């Protein structure tokens with residue numbers, strides 16, 4: 001069997017379990033076109049296109065794949081791309097996009113965890129340290145906008161970001177889909 005066929009059969013199987021156990025999430029995913037591409041390391045949703053790396057599908061357990069798909073579906077259900085556009089009106093810059101990605105991941109993953117899912121360890125949650133982000137003191141269950149505000153304050157205090165409105169922060173916003181930089185989850 002070719003790797004592509006094997007990957008699409010596996011994806012189909014995982015989507016079937018989501019259809020049964022998480023119908024609301026399934027409906028969100030089902031509206032997307034599916035594209036297999038090496039462009040993404042794992043899975044992202046970008047402008048209603050579900051992009052999946054076929055090798056990632058082959059290498060990843062069904063359970064982890066399901067959680068990653070639920071995570072991306074939740075970005076859609078929570079309207080994260082549209083909400084980012086509102087945030088981007090008052091704070092711009094590639095860094096702001098990255099911060100909103102982290103903030104949106106925190107909101108989504110808290111909700112998944114609250115549903116009783118046992119998330120893989122690389123999913124961002126309050127209480128961990130992730131690369132430059134100290135999430136250890138982050139509160140649980142907040143909105144992406146609240147997390148964004150907290151992360152922004154942290155970034156300004158650490159000198160990694162000019163305060164909002166500063167003329168030195170003129171880089172263009174790069175966020176297309178909320179998972180466009182990297183899918184931590």
Ligand SMILES: [Zn+2]
Nearest residue numbers: 105179183185
């Ligand atoms: Zn995400």
